[in-house]
Amino acid sequence: MRKKISLMLIIIISLVIFSGCSSKNNAVSNKKVKILFTVSDASDAYRKLLVDGAKSYAESKGIDLDVKDAAGVIETQVAQVKEAVSGGYDVIICAPVDPTTALEIERVAKGIPIVFMNSEPDGKLLEKNKYVYVSSNEEVAGQYEAEYILNYLNNKKDIKVVLLKGEKGHRATKGRTDAVKQTFADKGINAEYVFEDNADWSREKAKEMIKVFLTTGKKFDCIIANNDNMALGAMDALRESNINPSTVPILGVDATIDACKAIKDGSIKLSVYQSAKGQSISAVEAAVRLGTGNNLSGIENLTSDGKYIWIPFEKVDKTNVDKYMN
Template identity: 45%
Template sequence: MKKIAIGIVSLLFCIGMLTGCGNSAGSSEDAAGVKMYLTISSADTFRQTIIDAADKCAKDAGAELTVKDAEGSLESQLAHIKEAVDGGYDVILCNPVDTDTALQLQLAAGDLPIVFFNSCPSDDRLEAGKYVFVGSNEAEAGGYQAEYILDKYKDQDEINVAILKGEKTHSATVGRTNSLKKALNASGKKINYVFEDYANWSTDTAKQYFELLLKTGQRVDAVACNNDDMALGIVEACEENNISFDSLPIIGVDATEKGCQSVADGKMAFTIYQSGAGQGEYLIKAAARLAKGQSLEGMEYLSEDQKYVWVPFEKVDKSNVSQYQ
């Protein structure tokens, strides 16, 4: 994924100027004077949409938001959290470099609540009212991909599928891949996984891997990618090797601007809209409540155990892609 430079963003609006994000003065999402510290594992196309929305929502809610990029370094992320503690911040918003380090991050945060986003720690590391996750349910995305493939090849008893996965430790990689394979395997059809590897969200890496697959001469009926950037790498490889997009559905997740344009152009067959804007908005809403010691009870999309805020996925193909552009 292409790196996007992220600097420190400090946004402070007065209470009387509150607009947007579903807020009104005095609402539970009013965050006038609340100091929020956001640390992201590394910048990419989709995460930038979350940050942009969080910036706007923090501004509308009257909060001060500082954004830092850990650039894939756990040490940098721990330094960010120490900075938040020492700087008198009220809440930490964290896209963890490695979800397995959630306990370490929580210990570093001390008494500060954490709203995790984009990559989800294990359930036992979350706690209602203190450590929550805002994102989309990855199992839903993988299920939608499987649904598309099975419908496309409903008259075939055997389907050859290639899978390009994101970062090995990322919860989206695990959730999307496992649910995709679970649904395909439960279909009663013979599913052959002719290729499966970690392309780490990268367009270039996905392209290189797919070109290696083409050299083997194996038949491929569909390529399912954990995100749009990797799917666009497959599109590039198909264009350079004169492979018809009608004969090889390429499937992504995120419905990014480039991904949607590819669908509109008849190249990518299908993607799944993950609302970065929605996640950024609910990230700030949840952070505002936790910073003030309030419950998330009553918040839209909140799970029954109050550990998760699930912003829904939406299916996108050529018939409705214009709604997402």
């Protein structure tokens, strides 16, 4: 009889302990998470898409997300991260003004998990289930651009390239530019870069650069830009110089609405779509998990080391552009 009673007590105690642990785990996973999204510069067209996508998704899921614009000022962004600590935020989404400040941002955050996006920190500063990066793999975009030119020019061995780059030091600038050059080299193409400069993602700056370049009379086979704004600026420059842009392959990245319209009328030949919406949704989903004490295991597009969530790029040309204009 005593053995039976003892056995029953053990079972009851085990059930109570298990029930308590389950309740605790549920409390963590169902916790109302508070997210701060500090964005480097919300006036930038693509970064605005990231913000809009994050806000829209958060609202649809009843997630508490506050957005702060650093307006391109590092000190402002650092102050915003400090506000996240004092304001009781559980997790931070950060599009860095300068990715080299990531270590400072992590230290100022005092242990709050951070989901970086748009501008990639050094991989050594990322940490599984604590500091992660959400974006698209920039090398793929540059590879797609170079491959398009190879096909367009029928694998011509000697080509003259105009290359418009984004901001100096930006991960996307380096990744896309290096991939363009490496793809040409890997295919045995002798690519001469007759003009190469940083137009800082700006349509106006790219336009002015190309207008000056055109006055040199140098020949060129294509214009490859790190983003659509600069591709559109090149298009504007050709038009204002009485050159039909449809006669020159101009390529960009992002598949913005303006670029898609230009693709449809033939003024731009290719853009490479990186889903701002997809990146925003993944960033918020990752933030919710980290902010509630959960890990990222099983989240879509997570790399094996747990540090990156890569949203796939997609080629956009005249054959499929309508799909991206909605």
